[in-house]
Amino acid sequence: MKATGIIVEYNPFHNGHKLHAYAAKEKGNADLVIAVMSGNFLQRGEPAFIDKWARTEMALKNGVDLVFELPYAFSTSHAPNFAKGAITLLDAARCDAYCFGSEDGNIQPFQNSMALLQHQKRNYEQKIQEAVSQGISYPKALNIAYTEAIRKQQTTNELVDLTQPNNILGFHYIKAANDIQSNMKPTTIKRVGSAYHDEQLTAGEIGSATGIRNTFFTTNQLKEVENFIPPTVEEILKERIQTSQPFASWTSFYPFLRMMILRDGPERLAKVADITEGIENLLYRAALKHADFDGFMQMVKSKRYTWTRIQRMLTHIFTGYTYDMRATIQEPSYLRLLGMTNPGRRYLNENKKQFKLPIVSKVSAFSDSSLTLDIHATNVYALGINKPSMVNADFKQSPIFIRD
Numbered sequence: 001m002k003a004t005g006i007i008v009e010y011n012p013f014h015n016g017h018k019l020h021a022y023a024a025k026e027k028g029n030a031d032l033v034i035a036v037m038s039g040n041f042l043q044r045g046e047p048a049f050i051d052k053w054a055r056t057e058m059a060l061k062n063g064v065d066l067v068f069e070l071p072y073a074f075s076t077s078h079a080p081n082f083a084k085g086a087i088t089l090l091d092a093a094r095c096d097a098y099c100f101g102s103e104d105g106n107i108q109p110f111q112n113s114m115a116l117l118q119h120q121k122r123n124y125e126q127k128i129q130e131a132v133s134q135g136i137s138y139p140k141a142l143n144i145a146y147t148e149a150i151r152k153q154q155t156t157n158e159l160v161d162l163t164q165p166n167n168i169l170g171f172h173y174i175k176a177a178n179d180i181q182s183n184m185k186p187t188t189i190k191r192v193g194s195a196y197h198d199e200q201l202t203a204g205e206i207g208s209a210t211g212i213r214n215t216f217f218t219t220n221q222l223k224e225v226e227n228f229i230p231p232t233v234e235e236i237l238k239e240r241i242q243t244s245q246p247f248a249s250w251t252s253f254y255p256f257l258r259m260m261i262l263r264d265g266p267e268r269l270a271k272v273a274d275i276t277e278g279i280e281n282l283l284y285r286a287a288l289k290h291a292d293f294d295g296f297m298q299m300v301k302s303k304r305y306t307w308t309r310i311q312r313m314l315t316h317i318f319t320g321y322t323y324d325m326r327a328t329i330q331e332p333s334y335l336r337l338l339g340m341t342n343p344g345r346r347y348l349n350e351n352k353k354q355f356k357l358p359i360v361s362k363v364s365a366f367s368d369s370s371l372t373l374d375i376h377a378t379n380v381y382a383l384g385i386n387k388p389s390m391v392n393a394d395f396k397q398s399p400i401f402i403r404d
Contacts (some may be wrong), residue, residue: 004028005090013058021063024099032065038075045311065344083172092356105190254293339400
């Protein structure tokens with residue numbers, strides 16, 4: 001069987017994600033689609049709107065055949081490390097290709113840009129480091145270095161626009177695959193509908209996950225977003241609402257976060273991953289002053305510290321993820337199975353002995369510092385949404401199996 005891979009968060013799953021899954025299968029001329037999906041905390045430093053098992057079920061009912069969890073150490077990291085973790089897992093699962101959505105929609109400009117930057121690798125990486133050291137955000141630093149490389153090279157080849165968020169991630173996927181010398185073929189589809197960061201929903205059937213979350217939290221009405229999600233996703237969300245199961249956001253997590261910041265104080269906060277340059281003092285003062293998350297963020301946010309960068313810090317505070325812990329996790333070391341369809345199960349049975357990493361379907365049978373961190377992340381997420389029954393769910397929940 002031939003597999004193509006995708007890298008996802010599904011926060012929550014929507015019509016654009018379904019389009020991506022089926023297009024990836026077609027682009028890769030594949031028999032099934034394997035998704036590497038973030039767990040309960042995400043790349044932009046947010047708790048997932050809905051837990052990883054619900055999102056796994058959504059995926060398996062809408063074009064995905066296998067779901068593996070991207071470990072916390074990578075799912076909450078900046079783009080290069082996020083891409084490194086995800087691509088390593090897809091490669092370990094023997095995918096023939098991987099497919100990402102992009103604003104460009106054409107793979108050749110990505111390849112051209114990669115070749116250009118390989119030619120100027122030392123100067124390009126040095127320029128990024130210089131910009132970051134001056135307090136410029138990583139995405140802006142990347143674009144500064146990229147613009148300088150284009151100016152020096154003066155190529156006539158079509159290059160990818162690295163000011164766009166999906167293009168940036170796609171670029172890092174290709175770089176990560178090149179770095180590990182993967183044989184997977186990169187493919188891309190053009191993102192359609194709302195832009196990645198759009199906060200409002202507009203006419204049509206494809207909206208951003210951000211717009212769907214914001215609309216839902218503002219209206220508390222599922223009917224306001226039903227045009228943008230598949231019927232199977234609507235059923236899952238409706239069941240959650242009817243049984244009064246909570247949805248996650250920093251607004252609901254903030255009382256716990258505030259307590260942690262005030263309890264730990266600046267000295268202990270300074271040991272948390274991504275906390276740099278004395279910002280622990282500002283975080284502490286903001287927590288003292290503000291009882292609401294938006295007020296807290298407005299006090300902390302600046303040109304030097306973007307909203308996303310701050311949220312990643314807060315995620316690590318919430319989970320207790322320190323620099324010392326990060327130093328022990330350099331590479332993904334397992335494939336944590338969250339769910340599968342019948343084709344997915346057949347693929348596992350046929351190929352698992354050739355996988356480059358062990359499959360973990362039962363966490364009690366595997367010992368690893370990264371897995372321990374994932375289990376801990378689930379437990380504190382459960383407390384953040386006030387769902388005590390989810391504590392230790394990683395030990396109780398078997399991989400989801402959807403029979404076609």
